[in-house]
Amino acid sequence: MQPIPRYWATADEVVTFPGRGEFALTIRGSSDLSQEDAQRDARARLQRLVAAGGPGALRGDLEYYPDRRLPEELLEEVRSPDGELIAAITRNRYGAAVLNTDAVLISDVDLTTGSEMSSRRRGRGGLLTRLFGGGRDGAGAEEDPDAYGLPDPGARGEEHARILQVIADFSVRHPELGMRTYRTRNGFRLLVTGSGAEPGSERARQLMSELGSDRLYVLLCRVHDSYRARLTPKPWRITVDRLESLSARSPRDQEYRRWVERYDAASRDSAVCRLLETAGPAPTAREQQVIELHDRAVGASSGLRLA
Template sequence: MQPLPRHWATVRETVAFPNTQEYALTIHGASDLSLEDAQRDAQERMALLIASGGPGQLHDSGLEYYPLRRLPEELLEELRSPGGELIAAISRNRYGSAVLNTDALLISDVDLVEPSPQDRAKPAGGLLSRLFGGGRQAELTPEQQDPDAFGLPGLHRRGEHHERTLHLIEDFRARHPELGVRSYRTRNGFRLLVTGTGAGPSSKRARELMGQLRSDELYMILCRVHDSYRARLTPKPWRIEVDRFEDLGTRTSADETHHAWVARYRAASEDVAVCRLLDVSGPAPSAVEQQIIDLHDRAVRPESGLRLA
């Protein structure tokens, strides 16, 4: 995979475009070479945006405005194969969580599947009734009671969505016996690590597979733009009662405020996990895929039994 940028620069301009509104534009530039090169990249991106006539015109022209809005992320760690090839990197995202970036392993987060309008109109003798015991509320299983998974409000509907999403994943595995699939529970859904695809993040094959899993459209755009799959490795700060990283007003790792936030965040993260391993199926992963899986699992603590955050 391509190295993640080590240097970032920001350019801001307020521009009044003809026949349209005034925009306060912020563009980030990135470089693996130097801060000066990152500044050049930001200026070039800004010039392209202005020349296009603004964000609205750029979108109408068929070009993507979103890729021009690359957000700074601190590079935390790189993972290389035994042959020295860069196969993954960990960065800190805008709100402070560590994120895995890789092009060697398909990663798809799957949100709970909403029922169709037709299913919502069905009487209680359908799936919801089977899950919870006819017309009365049956005793809930520990999995259904788990507030990490469903939350207390709307528990029954969340249980129904949980069941539908499991069926979606089971169908995906049945359609692709040639692929290895590691299924995890996340706080609000599921995560799949899919091995053996040979599909780059920006490829048509990747879009097809993630589409079958109903992956988030914005996530699929991110994969295409940055040519990398992504997976959050550490808790969202607000789930462990830590202030959001971007509220610090600094992204400089040498800053003492930055170090103090990281210390608070790490301490608060000790008693939680990000994923819970549910199932492993299909062919064994390659050696490189296994390296990435091992890195992922060390971080997300999938067999710890801790609450999910």
């Protein structure tokens, strides 16, 4: 895979588009080579956007979003025994560690009935309460099926079963592919081996579409040129406030370091997903290395509550 950018820069310009008025544009560029190369990338992205007619002109096909790639701190590079870069771990905009790789196709599938419905059924707060007032669930959380990735009665349980059937049907259609199925807090994660599909390829888009992946996740894989999987809990699910300015801070910043320490300590009692089943051919050694890294990081066999 391509290295994760180590350098970031921005290009700013006020541009007048005929019939639309002025736009203050800010575009980020990145590079693994140098700060100067990151600045050149930012300028090139800005020029492409201007030549295309501005953000509104491209929004309909979601093509503007690749120019909005956000900087992420590079935490670790993972190499095969022969030195090939096969994965990298970054910290995303709200502070979670994220696996980036092109060695294994990763697809997340959400329960489309949504966690909001599940929360309302249990009499808890809505989305804004969970995101910003949140922390751990209140009384009765231990009985919450979502907290352990378990199906519950009613529409959400039916959706759980439906998605498992979609996954089973996919495996039948693609016996050449290995499948590892995990339950997340609000859906499923699939690690698919043997596809050889590049993250931005039509083959990857087709396979993820068959599995029911969110369209924006498919786009995100193309934008980052890697499959992505969150490895650590969402902060608001483990009683840690989201540090809104995290993406703009340096790892050397004291407030940043204190936040990371609190987050890491609070993460120890939670998992991100749990392994349900495996199917198909065995992974290659390269794929297995990424799978083992993923499973250790997410607590796939820990039995801990999911966050």
